[in-house]
Amino acid sequence: MFAYSPSLRRIRRQPQPRREDRLPNSAATFDNLIGRDAWEFSWRILGTDVLYQTVRFPKTRQTAVLTDEKGQYVEVDAKDLSLMGKEYPLYTTDGGVKCYVLEAIPKPEWLRDYYAHKLIYWVDQHAFFPLRVEEYDQQGNLSFVNTRIASLANPALQEHGYAVQFDLWWDVSIDFLSASTHGFVPQTWTEEDKKIFFSSGFMRREWFLAPPKGLMSLNSPDEFYLRPPLEEGKFPDSRSINLSPEVRALIEAQEREGKLVFEEGRGDG
Secondary structure (H helix, E strand, C coil): CCCCCCCCCCEEECCCCCCEECCCCCEEEHHHHHCCCCCCHHHHEEEEECCCCCCCCCCEEEEEEECCCCEEEEEEHHHHHCCCCCCCCCCCCCCEEEEEEEEECCCCCCCCCCCCEEEEEECCCCCEEEEEEEECCCCCCEEEEEEEEEEECCHHHHHHHHEEEEEEEEEECCCEEEEEEEECCCCCCCHHHHHCCCCHHHCCCCCCCCCCCCEEECHHHHHHHCCCCCCCCCCCCCCCCCCCCCHHHHHHHHHHHHHCCCCCCCCCC
C-alpha cells in the first residue's frame, strides 16, 4: 500500500500490516476488509440455508439516513430494509434469502499458522454475495461474526452490481462491535475523464469529485445495532459456539430489551 503525504510532497510506502491486526477502533481485522484470496483456502459446501436477518436495528433507532442514486440524503424505515435490497428477484415468500453455506479452511502452503482455524460463509444463491461470515479460532470456537445488508449499487452490472450497504462486525471473544454504512453513486467515465481522474497526479492527492455524503449518527450508545443473531442449531457438526456466561446474559438481555445492554441485569444501556 502506498499513500501520498501532502506535508512531504512524496509518495510513501505504508508498513505491511499483520493480517490479524484489528483496525483502529474497530472489531474488524485487515483481512476482514481487504485480505483473503479464494485460492488461499480449501472450500466445501456444508449445505443450504435461508437467512431472514443480518444487521438488526434496535427499538431505540428505527430509521436510517442513506444516500440515494443522485447522492442526496433520504431517510428510510428500518423495516423497509431487506437483506439484498428491494430489486432482489429471489426472495422467498416469507422474505428470506436462500444461501449456500460454505466452509473455508486455510491452506498451510499459503497461510501457515493463520489466526483463524476456519471460516464459514453464507452467500446468496443469485449473486453469491456474502451476507454472513463467521470465523473460528484455533480451538474451533466461534470468535468473530460479520453480517451485512446489501443493495444493488450498480444496476447495469445486474447480479454483479451488489455492494455492502450496512456492515456489522462482532469480535465475540471480547464482545466488541463496530459498523459502517455505505452509499454509492455509479459514475460513467469518458475517455477525457479517465485521463484526468485516473492519473497519478490526481489520485495521489486523494481528491474527490464531490464531497462524500453520510449522515448516520447515534445520539446514545443504545442506538447501536444489536449483536448479530447466533443462528444456533444450524450445521452443528461444523459450528461450535461456546460463549461465556457473561456474554450469554448480555445477549439474553438484548433480546429481551430490544437494544444493547452493557451490564448484566440492567436494561438502560
